[in-house]
Amino acid sequence: MNEQLLKAKIPGEETGIEIRHSLCDICMPGMPCGLDLYVKDDKILKVEGWKEFPGNKGKLCVKGAASREYQYSSARLTQPLKRIGERGSGQFEPISWDEALDICAEQFLKIKEQYGPEAVVWNCGYSKWYRPWLHRLTHSFGSLNYVTESSTCHCAEVMSYNCVFGSYMRPQIPAAKVVIAWGSNPLVNKINMGKNLMQFKENGGTLVVIDPRLTQAAEKLSDIHLRPRIGTDGYMANAMANYIIEKGYIDQDFIDRYVHGFEAYKEMVSHYTLELAEEKTGIPKEKIVEVAELFVSAPNTLVFPGNGLTHRVDGFNLHRSVLSIMVITGKVDRPGTYSPVQETLCHGPGGFRGREEEFINDVKPKDCKPPIGKGHFPLWFDYINEAQGTDLARQLRTGDPYPLKGLAAFGMNYKMFPESDAFLESLKEFDFIMATDIFHTKVCDMADIVLPAKTFFEKGEAKCFSDRFVVWTKPAVPAVGDCRDDVEIITELAKRMRLNDELLEAGYDAGIRYMLEGSGITDFDALHESGEPIVAPNAKPYVPGSYLASEKNTISGKIELYSETIAKYPDYGLNPLPACAEQQDDADIQDYPFTIMTGARISNAIHSRTTGISWLRSQSKDPVIKINPKDAEQLGIKEDEMVFVITEVGRIRLPAMLTEEYAEGEVGMYHGFDEANANSILPETLLDPYSGFPAFKQFRCRIEKEEV
Amino acid sequence: MSGRFQFIPERCINCGTCSVACMDQNDLYPEKGDVPYRRCYTVEEGHGEETKIHYLSSGCMHCVDAPCISACPSGCLYKDEETQLTLYDASACVGCRLCLEACPFDALVFSDDGVMAKCDGCAERVKHGLLPACVCACPYDALQFE
Numbered sequence: 001m002n003e004q005l006l007k008a009k010i011p012g013e014e015t016g017i018e019i020r021h022s023l024c025d026i027c028m029p030g031m032p033c034g035l036d037l038y039v040k041d042d043k044i045l046k047v048e049g050w051k052e053f054p055g056n057k058g059k060l061c062v063k064g065a066a067s068r069e070y071q072y073s074s075a076r077l078t079q080p081l082k083r084i085g086e087r088g089s090g091q092f093e094p095i096s097w098d099e100a101l102d103i104c105a106e107q108f109l110k111i112k113e114q115y116g117p118e119a120v121v122w123n124c125g126y127s128k129w130y131r132p133w134l135h136r137l138t139h140s141f142g143s144l145n146y147v148t149e150s151s152t153c154h155c156a157e158v159m160s161y162n163c164v165f166g167s168y169m170r171p172q173i174p175a176a177k178v179v180i181a182w183g184s185n186p187l188v189n190k191i192n193m194g195k196n197l198m199q200f201k202e203n204g205g206t207l208v209v210i211d212p213r214l215t216q217a218a219e220k221l222s223d224i225h226l227r228p229r230i231g232t233d234g235y236m237a238n239a240m241a242n243y244i245i246e247k248g249y250i251d252q253d254f255i256d257r258y259v260h261g262f263e264a265y266k267e268m269v270s271h272y273t274l275e276l277a278e279e280k281t282g283i284p285k286e287k288i289v290e291v292a293e294l295f296v297s298a299p300n301t302l303v304f305p306g307n308g309l310t311h312r313v314d315g316f317n318l319h320r321s322v323l324s325i326m327v328i329t330g331k332v333d334r335p336g337t338y339s340p341v342q343e344t345l346c347h348g349p350g351g352f353r354g355r356e357e358e359f360i361n362d363v364k365p366k367d368c369k370p371p372i373g374k375g376h377f378p379l380w381f382d383y384i385n386e387a388q389g390t391d392l393a394r395q396l397r398t399g400d401p402y403p404l405k406g407l408a409a410f411g412m413n414y415k416m417f418p419e420s421d422a423f424l425e426s427l428k429e430f431d432f433i434m435a436t437d438i439f440h441t442k443v444c445d446m447a448d449i450v451l452p453a454k455t456f457f458e459k460g461e462a463k464c465f466s467d468r469f470v471v472w473t474k475p476a477v478p479a480v481g482d483c484r485d486d487v488e489i490i491t492e493l494a495k496r497m498r499l500n501d502e503l504l505e506a507g508y509d510a511g512i513r514y515m516l517e518g519s520g521i522t523d524f525d526a527l528h529e530s531g532e533p534i535v536a537p538n539a540k541p542y543v544p545g546s547y548l549a550s551e552k553n554t555i556s557g558k559i560e561l562y563s564e565t566i567a568k569y570p571d572y573g574l575n576p577l578p579a580c581a582e583q584q585d586d587a588d589i590q591d592y593p594f595t596i597m598t599g600a601r602i603s604n605a606i607h608s609r610t611t612g613i614s615w616l617r618s619q620s621k622d623p624v625i626k627i628n629p630k631d632a633e634q635l636g637i638k639e640d641e642m643v644f645v646i647t648e649v650g651r652i653r654l655p656a657m658l659t660e661e662y663a664e665g666e667v668g669m670y671h672g673f674d675e676a677n678a679n680s681i682l683p684e685t686l687l688d689p690y691s692g693f694p695a696f697k698q699f700r701c702r703i704e705k706e707e708v
Numbered sequence: 709m710s711g712r713f714q715f716i717p718e719r720c721i722n723c724g725t726c727s728v729a730c731m732d733q734n735d736l737y738p739e740k741g742d743v744p745y746r747r748c749y750t751v752e753e754g755h756g757e758e759t760k761i762h763y764l765s766s767g768c769m770h771c772v773d774a775p776c777i778s779a780c781p782s783g784c785l786y787k788d789e790e791t792q793l794t795l796y797d798a799s800a801c802v803g804c805r806l807c808l809e810a811c812p813f814d815a816l817v818f819s820d821d822g823v824m825a826k827c828d829g830c831a832e833r834v835k836h837g838l839l840p841a842c843v844c845a846c847p848y849d850a851l852q853f854e
Contacts, residue, residue, distance in 0.1 A: 009733065010830030044731055048844055059847040062725040068732055187721050191847040198719070216721040219761045437742060603723035615731050618738040619724030619748065627756065660752055661758040 078481025117142030166553030184306030251330030261562020300336025349465025351539030754814030
């Protein structure tokens, strides 16, 4: 009987299987998903969603469901390693933690002495839970060269919201009557938001999807789906604004009281006629009018822009042009529109003000060389308190404006950067590299010292979420091998480099207590001991209207359609108004006739984090190049046949998938696979001059069938 | 208990969570050649503006009058009285695949040695008041069990 129960993994005394809790950290830093782990003899046998956890309420996405294989993957690093072969050769020998950390501390200090503290780059990839500590370490070390993966993901939309509103904003979907999901497909990859959208529809809401792809959201939930040609949405947004202004649908009183630059904006959008939008987007103007009319049909309607809008050469302005429609119709800080978000800890909103900012900035160096990217993307630094990593490879190769010599690569994913292979190769320019990771990656192969990191299962973690909750879990299972968590590593480095930063050296627990002081929690031991989420005593629900009542964090103090911050940089060719760029990519259209969109989310991947997980890989054929059947027929390509995707900077080889998901002339694929990495053929020169973001969602390519 | 799985296609997006939950529950590993007892599909129909995309999760539905039971010449398949789930004992399986031919859902799988295996509805979990792993996991409640 016991054997049968054990096989079925039934928890209880008979089997010795107990349920322990943890938080999945494969993705979604802002909204944690709780895990129920079926554990026997300290080994995880099965994973489910944490039944009572607010947020995911017992559910997981497919990545969380596969997290047991992630935990016990054979690719896990289990001991500190020292390189003995050539850089990139993958030849290492094991060494002790003490030896490894001493070498790293010594090398970073040596570089600091010889070239200055700015010559060491502190990089943070996924996950994001240790970011405040690494950020503080960078500052305590005397540098601003803290670089994260958000240099290519997320930060541009944060910039856009802040540029327009002086605050990061969140769409209030449940209270809305009409939602326009613009380049947003939350059913895939964001299950909690996906459930909200499904609920919104089931409650009778109207959903418009604007997306060049046939997405799950479009197919399952939309009442109207507009498919603009890739990269033309800006014309639609500005033409809608023009139509709304011409028809007198604007909220003049709101504009008079709260908005800066309306007249200049009105003049700019007046050039975007419906006819022009139809010509550019390929969508009949009647359809555009229909959506504009729906948008103004009630006060509680909103545009829900996807992060992907910013992944183009004019992505920042496209995102801003979409937000501007909300501004001219006064759909701000009112029910069912946008309200401000206050992030408390590691992007998690706890409904109270924590001290993360102080933790990071109290030791910020005053007089040091400019951070990476400052010379090329000045606007970034008005909104983002970190270096812009898309300029890292250039500075590394040229030494302009100063040489970079050392790299601390925490979870660094080179495949997040354009021309990834060249980026990886350029890492050889560093004199010393320390890599910390859960898995043995190609960046690890470039390192001098490799340190094995714990997974989320193996460490405790405090998180704030849903504007009121705080949770602090305990380690659920012992670490595989001799792994340590990233904050332990950061703390040890700080000690060994004698930075005299007491709070940093005091470790994770002390940092959490410091940053969450404003929570009103008095007994952190009890919080940590229980591991259960609680409502923070000081969490206050947002009071609608308080954003509008206060001065906005912009130069004019108002919501800015015309950005005075952008106007500060007349020499960089930036437009304070959200106009469309004339040209996205100068590759010859005859040689490169297809537009490729990369990185549109699939359920079973998050960047490269899960490409080694067979349970997830078995759920789709990716990497594949998705191509419209008509285009495939013209090129003589059949399903599963191998093709080359070619750009001016390289080619990748992968199977074709024939699908109507992409329109004719457009193709798409997910990024980050070793076999075929889309980002390796994305030219590194295609960067948005406002944000520095790569053009992941729009560049030119050619498709060639492999001749056998 | 009727031991019935319900699939609500309107809520399915082929995210694969049910399929992975099945492999996690049953210790099935694709690199060993294992196939999950529940699998997801995307089916496209038509072209251009007329395109319709269907997302499906498919596995044993534990039919009331299960055709696989009568199709099996070796008597491997049977109805569990307590749960009404379609269970099996493959020790007498001869690998004839007549069960698969009879099944409208393509729900029976065969390992390299040719022996049949299938979803047991997580019968033991169900007897202990738990939901089948796939139903428990589905983020959008497209799978239900009663």
